[in-house]
Amino acid sequence: MPTISEAGEKLSRILKGTAADFIEAHLEENRASYMTYRGRELEAVGRTTSSGGNIRALSRGGWGFASFNSLDDLPGKVALAVAQAKLAGNETSHLTPMAPTVKPDWASLNDSPVDIPLAEKKALLDEYNELIWSTPKLKTSVIGYGDSQKRTLYLNSEGSRIAQQRADVTLRLTAIAAQDSDVQQVGLSLGSRGEFAVMKNRHREIAAMAQRAVDLLAAPCVNGGEYTVVLDPVLAGVFVHEAFGHLSESDFVYENERMKEIMTLGREFGPPELNIVDSARLPDRRGSYEYDDEGTPAHHTYLIQEGKLVGRLHSRETAARMNEAPTGNARSINYHYPPIVRMSNTFIEAGTASFQDIIADIKEGIYARNWYGGTTSMEMFTFSAGEAYMIRHGRIAEMVRPVVLTGNVFTTLKNIDGIGNDLHMNEGGGCGKSGQFPLPVSDGSPHIRIRHCLIGGC
Amino acid sequence: MEKILALARKAASQAEVFMVISEETPVHFEANRLKHIQSKQSAFVALRLVKEGRLGYAVSTRSDNAQELVDMAVETSRFGMAARFELPLPQSYPEVPLDDPKVTAVPLETMIRLGEEMIARVRRHTPELLCEASVSRSAISVRLLNSQGAQAAYHKTVFSLGLEGSLIHGTDMLFVGESQSAGHPLLRPELVTDPVIEQLERARESVTVSTGTLPVILSPNGVASTLLISLMTAFNGKTVLQGASPVGHRLGQPVFDRKLWLWDDATLAFNPQSRPCDDEGVPSQRTPLIEAGTVSNFLYDLQTAALANTISTGSASRGRGSLPSPAPSALVIAPGQSGLEKMMADIKEGLLVEFIMGAEQGNVLGGDFGGNVLLGYKIAGGQVAGRVKNTMISGNIYELLKNITLSRETKWVGGSLKTPYILFPAISVSSNS
Numbered sequence: 001m002p003t004i005s006e007a008g009e010k011l012s013r014i015l016k017g018t019a020a021d022f023i024e025a026h027l028e029e030n031r032a033s034y035m036t037y038r039g040r041e042l043e044a045v046g047r048t049t050s051s052g053g054n055i056r057a058l059s060r061g062g063w064g065f066a067s068f069n070s071l072d073d074l075p076g077k078v079a080l081a082v083a084q085a086k087l088a089g090n091e092t093s094h095l096t097p098m099a100p101t102v103k104p105d106w107a108s109l110n111d112s113p114v115d116i117p118l119a120e121k122k123a124l125l126d127e128y129n130e131l132i133w134s135t136p137k138l139k140t141s142v143i144g145y146g147d148s149q150k151r152t153l154y155l156n157s158e159g160s161r162i163a164q165q166r167a168d169v170t171l172r173l174t175a176i177a178a179q180d181s182d183v184q185q186v187g188l189s190l191g192s193r194g195e196f197a198v199m200k201n202r203h204r205e206i207a208a209m210a211q212r213a214v215d216l217l218a219a220p221c222v223n224g225g226e227y228t229v230v231l232d233p234v235l236a237g238v239f240v241h242e243a244f245g246h247l248s249e250s251d252f253v254y255e256n257e258r259m260k261e262i263m264t265l266g267r268e269f270g271p272p273e274l275n276i277v278d279s280a281r282l283p284d285r286r287g288s289y290e291y292d293d294e295g296t297p298a299h300h301t302y303l304i305q306e307g308k309l310v311g312r313l314h315s316r317e318t319a320a321r322m323n324e325a326p327t328g329n330a331r332s333i334n335y336h337y338p339p340i341v342r343m344s345n346t347f348i349e350a351g352t353a354s355f356q357d358i359i360a361d362i363k364e365g366i367y368a369r370n371w372y373g374g375t376t377s378m379e380m381f382t383f384s385a386g387e388a389y390m391i392r393h394g395r396i397a398e399m400v401r402p403v404v405l406t407g408n409v410f411t412t413l414k415n416i417d418g419i420g421n422d423l424h425m426n427e428g429g430g431c432g433k434s435g436q437f438p439l440p441v442s443d444g445s446p447h448i449r450i451r452h453c454l455i456g457g458c
Numbered sequence: 459m460e461k462i463l464a465l466a467r468k469a470a471s472q473a474e475v476f477m478v479i480s481e482e483t484p485v486h487f488e489a490n491r492l493k494h495i496q497s498k499q500s501a502f503v504a505l506r507l508v509k510e511g512r513l514g515y516a517v518s519t520r521s522d523n524a525q526e527l528v529d530m531a532v533e534t535s536r537f538g539m540a541a542r543f544e545l546p547l548p549q550s551y552p553e554v555p556l557d558d559p560k561v562t563a564v565p566l567e568t569m570i571r572l573g574e575e576m577i578a579r580v581r582r583h584t585p586e587l588l589c590e591a592s593v594s595r596s597a598i599s600v601r602l603l604n605s606q607g608a609q610a611a612y613h614k615t616v617f618s619l620g621l622e623g624s625l626i627h628g629t630d631m632l633f634v635g636e637s638q639s640a641g642h643p644l645l646r647p648e649l650v651t652d653p654v655i656e657q658l659e660r661a662r663e664s665v666t667v668s669t670g671t672l673p674v675i676l677s678p679n680g681v682a683s684t685l686l687i688s689l690m691t692a693f694n695g696k697t698v699l700q701g702a703s704p705v706g707h708r709l710g711q712p713v714f715d716r717k718l719w720l721w722d723d724a725t726l727a728f729n730p731q732s733r734p735c736d737d738e739g740v741p742s743q744r745t746p747l748i749e750a751g752t753v754s755n756f757l758y759d760l761q762t763a764a765l766a767n768t769i770s771t772g773s774a775s776r777g778r779g780s781l782p783s784p785a786p787s788a789l790v791i792a793p794g795q796s797g798l799e800k801m802m803a804d805i806k807e808g809l810l811v812e813f814i815m816g817a818e819q820g821n822v823l824g825g826d827f828g829g830n831v832l833l834g835y836k837i838a839g840g841q842v843a844g845r846v847k848n849t850m851i852s853g854n855i856y857e858l859l860k861n862i863t864l865s866r867e868t869k870w871v872g873g874s875l876k877t878p879y880i881l882f883p884a885i886s887v888s889s890n891s
Contacts, residue, residue, distance in 0.1 A: 001522055035537075039700045044781045045537045046515040047530040052500070065496040069519040084495035087566060088485075122537050140700045176823065181704045181856060183824040224852060224888035225669065255489030256588055258626035336498055373819035379631040380847075382816030382830045404820055406830040406850050410629045454890050456828035456852040 004029050004051060007071040008153045008161070011055075014075055015157045020057040020082050021093040024156035026293065027053040027071075028335045031114045032148035035121060037129050039140045042122065052335045055081040058317075062089025067336045094320035100159035101295055106151050113147035113169045113196045121145060124199065128206050132175045135210035137217070139178040145171050147196070150334075152293075160295040167194025168286065168440050170428070175210040177217050184216035184401075187372070187386060189428025191440070193286050198427075212387060212399075219399045222388070224457030228365035229405060229450050230358055233424035235371050235385055236445030240276060240348050241431070242374040243381040243409045244269070245443070248278070248303045248311075249329070249341040249433075250318035252378060259378075260322075267309045270413040273351050276304040278313055280328060280344035286427045286440040287344035289331075294339055296328040304413075315341050333436045340434055347444040351419030358418040358449050365391040366455060368403060371429070382406040404456040411452075418449030462505055462524040463603050469532050470507035470514070472545050474604040476737060476776065477503045477521065484594035485569045490577050492570060502779045505531045513538035513761075517779040542764035545604040551734035551741050554612075555727045558642050561615035562597050569593040572647055576621050579651040584658050587623040587634075594618045595643075600733070608739045616730045616873075617643045621650045623658075632661055632845065633813075633833060639873040641728030657812060657833065663844030665836045667889050673808035674851060674885040675801060675837070678869040680811040681791070681877045687818045688825045688855050689720070693747050695758035695773075695784045699766050702823055704856055708753045714859045717794055720748040722757060724772060724787035730873040731787040736774040738782045745771045757784040791877040794864025801863055801881045803840040809887065810835045810842060811851065820852075828852030849889040858882045 002010070004027040011025045029051045036044040054067035055078050064084025066077045125143055132141040147169045154162040174187040188209045192198035231239055246252070253259040280289050280298035289298055294316050301311045314322070315330035318341060330339035359367070367389040374383030384404045390397040423446045430438020459475045466473035479501045486494040504517045505527050514535025516527050570593075577589045595617050602610045618639035625632040634657040636650040676684060691697050698706035705713055724742035726732050735741050738760055746754045758766065759774035759782050775785035802810070809831070817829035831849045835842045865879035 001520060033534075038696060041539055042537060043539055044515070044783075045534045046517065046781060047534055048517040048779070049526065049530070050502075050517075050519040052519055062492065063494045065494060066499075067497070068499045069501045070499070080497055084497065084566075087570075088492050088495045090492070118534065118537050140702050176700075176702050178702060183702060183704055183821070185821060185823055224850065224886055226890055255491075256624075256626070258588075262626070262629055336500060338494070338496070373816070375816050375819070377631070377633055377815055377830075377832050379629060380815065380830050380832065382819065382850075384816065384819035384828075401826075402821065404816060404828040404850070404852065406816065408629075408848060452890070454848065454850060454888060456850040456888060457886050 002071050004053070004151070004153050007053065007074060008155060010074050012155050012161060014078050015155060018078055018082060018157065020059045020085055022058040022095050022157055023055065023082065024154065024294070025053060025055050026335050027153040028150055030148060030150040032146065033114055033118065034146040035125060037125060037141065037143040040129065040133060045118065054335045056338055057081040057085040058093050058095060059085035060089030061091040061093050062087070063338070064088060065338045094317055096316045096320045096326050098158060098295060098316065101162055101291065102160065103162045106163045106165050112149045113167055113194055114149045116196050128173060128202065131203055131206050132173070132210040135175070135207070135214060137177060137214045138175060138210055140176045142174040154293065154295055156295060162291050162295055164289065164291060166289070169194060169196055169199060171199050173206060173209065175213040177213040179217045182217055184213055186213040186216065191286050191427035193284050193288065215399060216401060219401050221401045222366065222403055222455060222457060224455060226452050227455050228362050229453040230365065230367045230391065231448050231450065232369040233422060233445050233447060234426045235368050235383070236348060236448045237426045237443035238371045238374045238383050238429065240445055241343065241346050241443040242376045242383050243412060244276060244303065245278065245343045245346045246376045247378055247409060248313050250312050250314050250322060251341040253312065254318045254321045263309065263312065265309055268307055269304055269309055270307045270416055272307045273419050274304055274307045274413065274416060275302065275349040277302055277349060278343050278346045282345045285345045285425060285442045287442045289344070292328040292330045292339070293332050294330040296326045296330065298344070299327040301327045313341050313343065315339065331439060333439050337436050340436065342433065342439055343431060343441050345425065345442045347423065347425060348419065348446065348448065350421050350423040350446045353418050353420050355420060355422065355447050358420055358447055359391050359396070360394045362391045363393060366403060367391050367396055368405065372402065379408060380406065381409055406454050406456065412450060415451040416448055417451055420447035422446045459503065459521070459601060459603055462503065462527060463605065465524050465528045466505055466507050466531070467605050469528055470509040472508040472605050474506045474545055474602065474738065475503060477601045478598065480596060480598040482594060482596035484592055485566065485573055487573045487577060487589065487591040490581070490589050492573065495566065503527065504776065504779055506781065507531050507535060508541040509535040511540055512536070513541045515781050541761070543760040545606050546608045546739040547606050548608045549741065551610060552725055554725050554732050554734045554742060556612060556614040556641055556732055558615050558728065560643050561595050561617050564595055564643050569595070572619070572645065576619065576647040576651055579647055580621065580623055580654050583655045584625065587625055590622045592620045602739050604739060610735045610739050612734050614733070615641055619644050619650045621654055623654060634658055634661070637872050638870065639730050641730060660835045660842045661833065661845035665844035665846060667809060667836045667846045667849055667887060668807060669887060669889050671884045672887045673805050673881065673883050675808070675810045675879050675881045677810065677812045677879055678871050678877045679813055681880055682871040682875050683814045684817045684827050685855050686875060688822050688827065690786055691822055693756050695756045695762040695766060698756045699762055704825055705753050711753060712751045713753050714748055714751040715862045716751040717862060717864055718748050718751050718859060719792035721746045721790055722773070722786045723790055726788055729788050736772040737776040738774040740770045740772040740774065742772050757786060759784045788873070789875045793866050793868045793878045796863055796865055798865045798867055798879050801865055801879065802837050805837045805840060808837040809846065809851065810837055814851065825855040827855060846889070849887060851885050851887050853885050858885065
């Protein structure tokens with residue numbers, strides 16, 4: 001089977017001679033390793049190599065898409081995607097034109113995490129697992145480590161040829177405490193754009209995490225209902241991603257007249273102190289890149305500025321349909337999927353309040369930290385905290401069982417009435433949309449305070 | 459594959475090669491219109507070996523580089539878990555019909571017409587509904603060889619229909635949806651449009667519900683989105699082995715309502731989850747998990763079963779090419795005696811819940827669930843009164859499943875769960891509407 005460079009050579013010739021409104025190819029080579037601990041022992045260790053690609057064609061507004069592992073018979077695959085596009089299309093194609101970009105070679109990647117000896121990775125994970133197991137009353141642990149390195153080659157009928165590469169490292173640790181039938185767990189998620197070193201020296205955080213899982217067994221439940229809630233930067237990052245980030249993805253908007261009304265630029269979404277940004281141009285974040293998967297350069301996009309909606313995330317098609325500029329947010333998790341509108345690094349900009357300012361006048365509230373997960377239906381969102389504490393008379397009080405928060409984005413953003421000065425980005429998450437999961441993203445925020453937030457009891 | 463196995467046998471005491479080739483052709487509609495036609499071909503080969511008593515594993519999308527695959531697997535075996543099992547010997551597998559050539563013969567034009575018809579039907583009911591729809595056919599070939607001489611090979615076809623609709627008034631949004639899949643062509647659009655129209659009917663009015671403890675009925679979709687993840691984690695042999703399952707030490711004991719029966723079945727004809735053998739060559743079976751409220755089995759693969767001193771239930775699954783691990787195939791909850799209408803008739807104020815958002819985000823291991831009612835209806839005076847919003851339900855499944863009423867009516871949810879409606883007399887409901 002040919003390499004992706006050889007396949008790229010062939011394809012650039014084929015694409016030139018193919019009749020469609022637009023046609024592009026993604027080729028990819030991927031190497032990865034992973035280790036999973038369940039309990040004391042290393043349960044699974046494996047390595048993978050993968051290569052493949054796809055052809056995407058646009059004809060009269062309809063898309064054809066053919067993905068494959070075999071790099072043989074490329075003309076047949078191009079013909080298939082074009083035939084599908086022609087069958088699907090029955091109107092006019094809309095796609096913002098783009099000057100061709102040529103970036104033909106992969107830069108050399110110095111320290112790929114995949115090449116670090118498995119023994120070194122295992123030694124670190126063993127240390128962390130021992131630390132969790134040395135916590136009294138702790139039942140068990142789950143640790144999932146993964147790293148990957150991929151090279152991609154993008155080609156299109158406009159003459160672009162863009163070689164990119166990235167590496168990714170993730171580590172998720174879970175400590176599980178149990179007593180009778182009560183099981184409690186606390187997790188920690190770490191991520192990095194290829195730097196294995198980021199996973200090192202986490203012993204203190206991990207010991208504290210394990211202790212918290214044990215402490216939760218004795219922690220009380222919160223009664224369900226409305227509270228003033230303070231979110232730490234990690235959970236506030238999940239909140240901005242779920243509650244607002246997905247709503248900014250224009251593929252939900254561009255063909256939906258009602259959504260367009262809701263997402264009118266200039267509409268007031270939050271207090272004047274609120275600024276929300278999506279930027280793939282932040283250096284070395286997991287959501288960063290130079291070009292997206294349609295060859296559009298990465299942008300730094302303000303979504304909300306001074307509380308008002310000022311921008312949204314686009315692919316070339318959604319941008320053309322809405323008569324706005326592309327923002328370089330068309331991404332796919334791999335070559336099995338077409339690029340769709342996605343976030344990159346999404347965050348609330350820092351404000352001025354100190355943490356003390358934020359909690360000072362709260363009589364009874366909840367301080368929610370760390371994340372478990374989050375999801376959205378556009379209007380409604382839910383996300384769950386990994387830790388929670390009561391706030392009483394301006395002070396952090398007793399630990400309570402983790403809480404699930406939910407709300408309506410339009411009222412909740414307006415209910416933000418405190419924005420801290422301590423912006424922190426979290427790299428431990430992966431985003432899912434339309435079956436494409438997990439896409440490397442990062443999100444972040446300073447501490448924020450939200451009034452009238454609905455909390456589920458337990 | 460034979461070449462990989464031969465090379466691996468030189469380096470290892472046991473070896474197994476597992477290969478999946480699939481082709482999926484989905485047709486997608488967006489904003490009521492045909493948007494994408496796709497063809498997704500994928501292939502991978504996985505090598506698992508035992509060298510010096512330890513498990514090594516590697517996966518590649520290329521089957522033409524046998525030596526690289528063997529080298530990678532050997533490298534990982536230095537760190538792998540001690541293998542506690544012998545790979546299966548050659549044996550016979552149950553006849554499970556899975557391959558219907560009519561699926562791959564459905565023309566693209568027919569699939570397009572099906573999608574158009576699904577959208578047209580629901581929009582005849584609610585013209586302003588904005589729909590996404592998908593119609594998909596796939597063919598999957600699985601082959602397994604091991605150093606004991608065992609061989610398995612089967613073909614499977616799957617046909618799926620999916621429909622999602624949204625209705626927006628101001629900033630108020632309503633989402634409805636249904637999907638079905640099977641091993642035969644699903645050529646009747648009403649399979650998904652009838653349930654969606656029923657959802658639209660039930661959601662016609664917007665109403666509010668009290669905060670407090672109320673009777674709640676979970677629809678089959680509701681059961682899937684609240685209870686399933688916790689139950690599946692708890693009945694996974696790995697969770698049990700780890701001591702992290704709330705039911706792990708309760709085998710043979712009554713834990714749930716005596717009306718509750720749950721089993722896992724990989725042998726149902728033309729079910730998308732079925733197969734003659736699992737992903738390590740152990741014959742498929744029907745495994746009871748809960749019988750009359752009593753915990754009766756957990757799901758095991760070879761390694762987990764060996765560690766737990768029991769035998770595999772034929773539940774090894776590879777996910778996307780990862781090491782085999784226990785997972786359910788198709789789950790079935792037995793129906794009860796009452797009709798849904800009768801179950802609702804006695805409820806003064808309560809909820810009928812269709813979709814919960816975020817229920818999987820809580821302490822799944824402990825059985826806690828809590829989430830926003832994405833689509834749910836208030837029951838007032840024994841009847842559906844309309845849709846509720848800004849409402850959360852939460853609870854613990856081990857508490858709640860002690861006292862349930864099951865409906866006579868059952869339904870498949872996406873081909874992986876068949877369940878009746880389940881009534882819980884008291885669930886915590888929080889609402890700020």
